[in-house]
Amino acid sequence: MAYTVQMARPRSFDEQTVLDAAMRQFRLTGYAGTTLDDLSAATGLGRGSLYASFSGKHPLFLRALTTYAEQGLPALERFLAGPDESAVDRLREFLVGSAHSVLDDAELKGCMAGQFAHEVGARDAKAAPIIRDTLLGQQCLVAACAEAAQRSGDIEPSADPMTIGGLVISLTRGFDIMAKAGIDRDTLDAAAHQAFTGLPLTSRYRERHSP
Amino acid sequence: MAYTVQMARPRSFDEQTVLDAAMRQFRLTGYAGTTLDDLSAATGLGRGSLYASFSGKHPLFLRALTTYAEQGLPALERFLAGPDESAVDRLREFLVGSAHSVLDDAELKGCMAGQFAHEVGARDAKAAPIIRDTLLGQQCLVAACAEAAQRSGDIEPSADPMTIGGLVISLTRGFDIMAKAGIDRDTLDAAAHQAFTGLPLTSRYRERHSP
DNA sequence: CGGGTTATTGACGTTCCAGTACAGAATTGA
DNA sequence: TCAATTCTGTACTGGAACGTCAATAACCCG
Numbered sequence: 001m002a003y004t005v006q007m008a009r010p011r012s013f014d015e016q017t018v019l020d021a022a023m024r025q026f027r028l029t030g031y032a033g034t035t036l037d038d039l040s041a042a043t044g045l046g047r048g049s050l051y052a053s054f055s056g057k058h059p060l061f062l063r064a065l066t067t068y069a070e071q072g073l074p075a076l077e078r079f080l081a082g083p084d085e086s087a088v089d090r091l092r093e094f095l096v097g098s099a100h101s102v103l104d105d106a107e108l109k110g111c112m113a114g115q116f117a118h119e120v121g122a123r124d125a126k127a128a129p130i131i132r133d134t135l136l137g138q139q140c141l142v143a144a145c146a147e148a149a150q151r152s153g154d155i156e157p158s159a160d161p162m163t164i165g166g167l168v169i170s171l172t173r174g175f176d177i178m179a180k181a182g183i184d185r186d187t188l189d190a191a192a193h194q195a196f197t198g199l200p201l202t203s204r205y206r207e208r209h210s211p
Numbered sequence: 212m213a214y215t216v217q218m219a220r221p222r223s224f225d226e227q228t229v230l231d232a233a234m235r236q237f238r239l240t241g242y243a244g245t246t247l248d249d250l251s252a253a254t255g256l257g258r259g260s261l262y263a264s265f266s267g268k269h270p271l272f273l274r275a276l277t278t279y280a281e282q283g284l285p286a287l288e289r290f291l292a293g294p295d296e297s298a299v300d301r302l303r304e305f306l307v308g309s310a311h312s313v314l315d316d317a318e319l320k321g322c323m324a325g326q327f328a329h330e331v332g333a334r335d336a337k338a339a340p341i342i343r344d345t346l347l348g349q350q351c352l353v354a355a356c357a358e359a360a361q362r363s364g365d366i367e368p369s370a371d372p373m374t375i376g377g378l379v380i381s382l383t384r385g386f387d388i389m390a391k392a393g394i395d396r397d398t399l400d401a402a403a404h405q406a407f408t409g410l411p412l413t414s415r416y417r418e419r420h421s422p
Numbered sequence: 423c424g425g426g427t428t429a430t431t432g433a434c435g436t437t438c439c440a441g442t443a444c445a446g447a448a449t450t451g452a
Numbered sequence: 453t454c455a456a457t458t459c460t461g462t463a464c465t466g467g468a469a470c471g472t473c474a475a476t477a478a479c480c481c482g
Contacts, residue, residue, distance in 0.1 A: 030241070031244075033243040035470085036469070036470060046432070049430055051470090051471065053429090056470080109332075118325070118326050118330065118387075118388060119244075122393060131393075139398070162401075163402055166399065167406055169385070170385035170386055170388075171378075171382050174325075174383070174385030177346075178328075178384065180328040180329060181325075181332075182342075183377070187350070191374055191378040191381055200408075257460055258462085263458095263460085268441090
C-alpha cells in the first residue's frame with residue numbers, strides 16, 4: 001500500500017546526455033587515461049553526483065559502452081536497411097564510407113567496441129561480453145545485408161553471409177586503426193574498393209557494372 | 212686523449228631483455244594502465260635502475276615500441292621472403308596465419324603498433340610516427356610480396372601492390388581486434404580465406420588451384 | 423508555507439603513482 | 453688493498469586520483 005509519498009528534488013540533468021558525454025570522453029582518452037575529473041568536466045556533473053548516479057568510474061564506463069551499442073547498432077541497421085535490389089550498393093557504401101568517415105572526424109574515430117577490445121580486452125569480465133556482442137551484432141547486420149544481396153542476385157548464392165560479415169567488420173575495424181595511425185585516406189579508400197571488388201559478386205553484377 | 216680511466220661496475224642486466232619484458236608489460240596492460248611498479252616487477256629492475264637507464268616511463272615506452280618495430284618488421288620480412296613462384300602462397304599463409312596466431316597465444320595477441328594506435332593515437336607526438344611507420348612498413352612488405360606474386364603471374368599485373376598491402380594489413384589489424392573481443396576462430400579463418408580468394412588473382416592461378 | 427525527501431556540491435582522506443635522492447654494493451685499475 | 457666509478461635498491465616527496473561525507477539546495481505535497 002502506497003501511502004502518500006513525498007516528492008523529492010528531481011535530477012537536473014538528462015541521463016542520456018551525460019552518458020553521451022562520458023562515452024565521448026572515454027573514447028577520447030581511453031579507460032585508464034580518463035579521470036573522474038575529466039568525466040566531471042565533460043558531463044558537467046560534480047564528482048559526488050557522478051558517484052551517486054552512476055556509482056563510480058567503472059559502472060559508468062559499462063553504461064557508456066552499452067549506450068554506444070544501443071545507438072550504434074540501430075544506426076548501422078538503418079544504414080544497411082532497404083530493398084534487396086540495392087543491398088549490394090549499401091554494402092559497397094558501407095565499406096568505402098567506413099574508410100572515409102574514419103578519416104573525417106578529427107577525433108572520435110572508429111568503433112568504440114573495437115577500441116576497448118584493445119584496451120581492456122578480456123581482462124574486464126564485465127566489459128568483454130558487451131564488446132563481443134557489439135562486434136558480433138555488427139557482423140550479423142552486414143551478413144543480413146549480404147543475404148539481401150544474394151536474394152537480388154548480386155552476390156553468389158554459395159557464399160556464406162556470416163563470412164562476408166566477418167570479413168567486412170574485421171576490415172572496417174582495421175581501417176579504424178590505420179586511420180588513427182595516420183595512414184592516408186587514399187590508401188584506405190583504395191583498400192576498401194579492392195575489398196569490395198573481391199567479394200563473391202555474381203557475374204551478373206560485374207557485367208552490369210563494368211565500363 | 213684518454214688518460215687512464217677507471218672501470219666501473221657493469222650492468223647486471225641485458226638491455227634487450229629488459230626492453231622485451233617492458234614491451235610485454237605495456238602490451239598486456241596498456242600505457243596508462245602500466246605502473247612503474249609493474250615494469251619493475253616485469254623487468255626485475257628496481258625503480259631507480261629503470262629510471263637511471265631509461266629515464267622514466269614514457270621514454271621506456273618509446274624504446275619498447277621501437278624494439279617491437281625492429282623485431283617485428285624483419286620477422287615479417289623473413290616470413291614473406293622467398294622465390295616469386297611461391298609468393299602468392301606466402302601471402303595466403305600470412306592472411307590465414309594471422310587469423311590463427313592471433314587466437315593461439317592466450318595473451319599478447321595482435322600487433323603492438325595497432326594496439327597503441329588505438330590507445331595513444333595521435334595524442335602522443337613521439338609515439339605517433341613510430342606507430343605509423345611500423346604499420347606503413349608492414350604494408351610495404353606485403354606490397355613487395357604482392358609484386359613478387361605479380362612477377363610469377365599469380366596476381367593480376369594491373370593490380371596496385373600497395374593497395375593489396377593496405378587491404379591485407381588493415382584486415383589483419385582488424386583480426387587482432389576481433390580476436391581480443393573473443394570472436395571465434397572459425398569466423399576469422401573463413402574471413403581470411405574469403406579475403407584471399409577476393410584478391411586479384413590471375414585466372415591462371417585460379418585454374419591451377421581449383422578442384 | 424513548512425516538512426520530508428532526494429539531488430548537488432565541494433572539500434576531505436586514503437591510496438597510489440611518478441620521479442628523486444641517497445646510501446650501499448660491485449667491479450676494475452693502480 | 454684502495455680508489456674511482458657506476459650500478460642497484462630503498463625510502464622519500466609532491467601530486468594526482470578515487471571514492472566519501474556532511475552540508476546545502478530544490479522540489480512536491482499537504
